[in-house]
Amino acid sequence: MGSVDLTGDVIEPELGRHILAELASLNAGFLDLATSRVNGHALLPADQQSALAGLSDAAKRRLADCAFALFDLKLCNVQCWRQLRAGGAGDELRISGHTDNHEIGLFTLSALMYLRHLADVNRFFARLSFGAPLDVLRIISTLPISRLRVIAHDYPGLLHTRFCSQPGAWAGLLRLASRSDTDTLLPATILGYQHLGQQSAARE
Numbered sequence: 001m002g003s004v005d006l007t008g009d010v011i012e013p014e015l016g017r018h019i020l021a022e023l024a025s026l027n028a029g030f031l032d033l034a035t036s037r038v039n040g041h042a043l044l045p046a047d048q049q050s051a052l053a054g055l056s057d058a059a060k061r062r063l064a065d066c067a068f069a070l071f072d073l074k075l076c077n078v079q080c081w082r083q084l085r086a087g088g089a090g091d092e093l094r095i096s097g098h099t100d101n102h103e104i105g106l107f108t109l110s111a112l113m114y115l116r117h118l119a120d121v122n123r124f125f126a127r128l129s130f131g132a133p134l135d136v137l138r139i140i141s142t143l144p145i146s147r148l149r150v151i152a153h154d155y156p157g158l159l160h161t162r163f164c165s166q167p168g169a170w171a172g173l174l175r176l177a178s179r180s181d182t183d184t185l186l187p188a189t190i191l192g193y194q195h196l197g198q199q200s201a202a203r204e
Contacts, residue, residue, distance in 0.1 A: 019121075023129055024061075027066070027069065028060070030107065033107055034161070043160060048171055056178075062186060066190050068129050068190045071159060072161065073108065073112065075132035078139075081135075081140070084139075085139050112148045112152060113145070116140050116148065120141060173186070173189065173190065
């Protein structure tokens, strides 16, 4: 890759393709989790969970390939991640008694490990695709893997869908994904939801 600064704002084509493939894989895993939840902490409302489960394989691939993380780990909440770095966070993130903690923990650890790596490789793409501010990326980048493992295991409530603060966002995304003529519209819509969410967070 020559002298390209992979920690800056440049995305070399080969690196970009690799990043998109890895992100699509994570998104696909998250969609599987979202459709498999029937008890406990649902990742989507029941009607949207049903709509997601009813999508064709091609529609799910369109959604997973959108170039943005479809899940969130409270990445916009700097205070939460400062608490996690210091050794603890709110009990609401523990979801005690949840039957699928192990599965959620494995996914959360995979996502955190990947984000930790991506933040080192290309922080621009990490910020854009995950909607994470630099302060949170710095925290995750400096946490040892052992600490990330504990966080993923102890706080399954970190994992939820993106755009929770945007009413109707997921319903709209699922409708778009079900159409075959939205290859460019779908990621543009997601970016729009992300931008609106960041504006709302800045006002709070």
